[in-house]
Amino acid sequence: MRPLRTYVAGRRGVAAAGAIVAALVATFLTLASAAAAAPAPAAVSPDFNKPGNVLISDQYNNRVIEVTPTGKIVWTFGNGSAVPGPHSVVGVNDAERLSGGRTLIAGTGVPAGAPSPEPPGGAADNRVFIVSRTGHIVWQYGMAGVTGSGKDQLNTPVQATFIPGGDVLITDQGNQRVILVNREKHIIWQFGKTGVAGSGFDRLNNPNSAELLRNGHVLIADESNNRVIEVTMAKHVVWSYGSPKSSKLSGAAFASRLANGDTLITDSNHNRIVEVTKAKHVVWEFRTDKRAGSVANPLPTRAVRLRNGDTLISDQNNNQVILVNHAKKIVRQFGTIAMAGNTGGLLNGPYDAKVIGDFTGLTRP
Numbered sequence: 497m498r499p500l501r502t503y504v505a506g507r508r509g510v511a512a513a514g515a516i517v518a519a520l521v522a523t524f525l526t527l528a529s530a531a532a533a534a535p536a537p538a539a540v541s542p543d544f545n546k547p548g549n550v551l552i553s554d555q556y557n558n559r560v561i562e563v564t565p566t567g568k569i570v571w572t573f574g575n576g577s578a579v580p581g582p583h584s585v586v587g588v589n590d591a592e593r594l595s596g597g598r599t600l601i602a603g604t605g606v607p608a609g610a611p612s613p614e615p616p617g618g619a620a621d622n623r624v625f626i627v628s629r630t631g632h633i634v635w636q637y638g639m640a641g642v643t644g645s646g647k648d649q650l651n652t653p654v655q656a657t658f659i660p661g662g663d664v665l666i667t668d669q670g671n672q673r674v675i676l677v678n679r680e681k682h683i684i685w686q687f688g689k690t691g692v693a694g695s696g697f698d699r700l701n702n703p704n705s706a707e708l709l710r711n712g713h714v715l716i717a718d719e720s721n722n723r724v725i726e727v728t729m730a731k732h733v734v735w736s737y738g739s740p741k742s743s744k745l746s747g748a749a750f751a752s753r754l755a756n757g758d759t760l761i762t763d764s765n766h767n768r769i770v771e772v773t774k775a776k777h778v779v780w781e782f783r784t785d786k787r788a789g790s791v792a793n794p795l796p797t798r799a800v801r802l803r804n805g806d807t808l809i810s811d812q813n814n815n816q817v818i819l820v821n822h823a824k825k826i827v828r829q830f831g832t833i834a835m836a837g838n839t840g841g842l843l844n845g846p847y848d849a850k851v852i853g854d855f856t857g858l859t860r861p
Contacts, residue, residue, distance in 0.1 A: 544570050558586055580640035624653050747800065798847065806819050830846075
């Protein structure tokens with residue numbers, strides 16, 4: 497080891513050294529003050545990520561919440577801001593829980609005139625992102641508040657599905673497409689021509705959801721074409737229900753393929769959920785506008801079948817998420833019917849809800 501050297505400085509050197517020390521002390525005090533002022537990482541509830549909890553995309557409250565079966569909030573992402581950022585999401589339409597407590601979120605944005613605290617002209621988000629259990633964004637596709645169709649750009653992404661292997665299937669509604677994006681942010685598959693609405697080959701009209709099926713096909717709720725289609729990776733339609741000229745569906749908001757081969761469809765403008773067979777026969781139906789206290793047009797946006805046979809429904813304009821058994825009895829509900837709010841268990845336009853650990857009919861991450 498080399499011996500320490502000792503220096504004898506003159507007055508100028510002593511003054512300079514003193515100034516440096518003073519500057520270092522000031523910098524240290526500033527950093528210490530900033531560290532003290534910075535918010536501590538949010539504590540994670542011991543009830544976080546428990547199977548049976550419900551993950552709700554509380555659209556107009558600009559938040560995703562995880563609640564226990566009794567309605568206790570145990571996790572939240574989104575501070576309510578109408579400006580998209582690292583701790584906020586605007587008009588969230590979809591969320592799903594991934595491994596390690598991560599959450600995939602679609603920041604859709606809200607249109608002009610929406611019943612929310614946004615500016616009257618609406619607000620864009622246009623991101624699909626993954627957040628950690630402590631609420632930090634660890635991956636993102638799309639740029640906050642930027643509407644586009646170029647590289648790393650989206651236009652009203654309404655749903656995102658995590659694919660085994662790490663790719664993300666995004667329903668990019670305003671761009672009239674469903675895209676498969678890898679973790680390096682490259683589009684590796686697309687259905688629908690960017691920016692062109694239609695109903696012919698490789699065309700969509702305001703798609704609202706997409707799920708990857710076990711056979712490798714993609715099931716798409718093609719909302720404004722009033723249909724659900726199953727397409728191959730070669731872009732051929734091999735099954736469909738409804739059509740632009742049919743009255744079977746109106747505003748197909750979501751579809752999932754059940755284990756028995758039936759398809760569960762959220763028929764939003766008809767205010768109902770229907771289960772149809774491969775042969776296109778309706779075998780189960782639940783209308784949300786017939787409930788006591790319902791608004792005239794609740795426009796349900798999401799229905800998922802659970803492994804016990806119950807159906808979890810996001811009844812958007814009724815401001816509720818309800819759990820319905822096969823006998824069509826409501827066995828559990830979150831929020832108060834026709835009452836919007838963000839405290840006391842209230843919701844505001846819930847668009848999506850899923851039970852953690854239950855991927856019945858859904859693409860398992």
